[in-house]
Amino acid sequence: MMRTLALAFVLLSGPAAADDCAAFWGAISDLREEAPQFNGRLAASDGDWCLVEDFVFETPGDYVPDWYVDRVRLKGSALPWLTGLINGGALTGLVPERLEIEVEGLRLVPKTGNAQMDWLFEAQSRPNRIDADVALAWDAAGKVLRVEALKIDFPGENLVEFSGEAKGVDLSSDGAMQMSVTSFAVTEADLRIRTHGLFEWYVLMPLGPSFLPYEGDIDAAAQGIKAEMTAAVVDLPGATFSPESKSALTTLIAEMPNPSGVLTLSLRSAAGVGPARVTGYAVSGMPATVQETAPFFDGVKIDVGWTHEDAP
Known part of the structure; x- marks a missing residue:
């Protein structure tokens, strides 16, 4: 392997x-x-x-x-x-x-x-x-x-x-690499995405069949999903996501399924984010609400920005 x-x-x-x-x-x-x-x-x-x-x-x-x-x-x-x-x-x-x-x-x-x-x-x-x-x-x-x-x-x-x-990434031996798969932790990450059709081609098409019904009022179903996503953003822990970040996310969601603009995301965490943060869920089960995910975000700061751009 x-x-x-x-x-x-x-x-x-x-x-x-x-x-x-x-x-x-x-x-x-x-x-x-x-x-x-x-x-x-x-x-x-x-x-x-x-x-x-x-x-x-x-x-x-x-x-x-x-x-x-x-x-x-x-x-x-x-x-x-x-x-x-x-x-x-x-x-x-x-x-x-x-x-x-x-x-x-x-x-x-x-x-x-x-x-x-x-x-x-x-x-x-x-x-x-x-x-x-x-x-x-x-x-x-x-x-x-x-x-x-x-x-x-x-x-x-x-x-x-x-x-x-x-x-926590050790590439010095085969065994060390296998250990790193479970021990690594991301401490810094900066992402910038400019989308004028990118979301529709590479995200919407793969995810749509999993979340949208095969028949009925598809527009109503899509609006319902967007409402659930917006509610989830509101419930995100304030220590990790600022009001400005939540506002950017809700604005982005409102533009779906055809967002047009620039999304930025910056993550900082001294302890890092990695597999160790989710090992507890293997015993307790996956969280049922956004509030229950708070331990996962402990000590993590995430800044999100969204700037609308008209399609070129």
């Missing part, structure tokens, strides 16, 4: 030298039998970047998208660590301090099993490419993982930007 997860990670991490690029791509190719089908062409080095072109990652099953990417540029010091992880070798002394990724021309193409529709979806995806950049850094001494910058540029005036920091 860890080798397969490592494969997914190594696809987005990379070396600097041509020999390292070849070894990197060879390590991935050796794991074809353990991962969904993928193809691509290693275009060797581009300065200190490793360049992969015409990358395809096929997900198993129908009604899930395959991933097509024109170009992936990768660099960082994580290659020896990742190679050791994939090959089941020792990770001691290998420090994945940094990695940077640039993705150009990402297309998500749904497959239905119907040749006609699959061809049409593939053609439809070509003018709707997504670009993305990410820079990650790991402080081995402090066991802190930082997302220095994540930017996802969607077609149209749609953009996601994120940065954050998590403590």
Whole structure:
């Protein structure tokens, strides 16, 4: 399992030298039998970047998208660590301090099993490419993982930007990583989303079938859901969410299902937010009301902003 997860990670991490690029791509190719089908062409080095072109990652099953990417540029010091992880070798002394990724021309193409529709979806995806950049850094001494910058540029005036920091992340060994899955805690996070159709394409469509009835007055049902969401915002703990943040959330909800503007969210917590905060619910059960979630937000400050923008 860890080798397969490592494969997914190594696809987005990379070396600097041509020999390292070849070894990197060879390590991935050796794991074809353990991962969904993928193809691509290693275009060797581009300065200190490793360049992969015409990358395809096929997900198993129908009604899930395959991933097509024109170009992936990768660099960082994580290659020896990742190679050791994939090959089941020792990770001691290998420090994945940094990695940077640039993705150009990402297309998500749904497959239905119907040749006609699959061809049409593939053609439809070509003018709707997504670009993305990410820079990650790991402080081995402090066991802190930082997302220095994540930017996802969607077609149209749609953009996601994120940065954050998590403590309790130990990448020094296979066992340490498994422990980190339950011990990490996010202490800082900053998110900015500009949506002019982004919500409808990537949030509304997946969630709608789960919450809306199949028949009857759909508009009334949607209004009922919005009323419940607004009531839940009012009940959020005031120590965590200021009146201004609650106002921003309720304004955003009022614009659904077609919000148009910029959402910002900032989280700060000295103790951090992670799996440890929800372990108690495994015994007591999930909270039935918003008020019962107060312990989860203890010591957490979340600032939310919403600025309406007319659709371009």
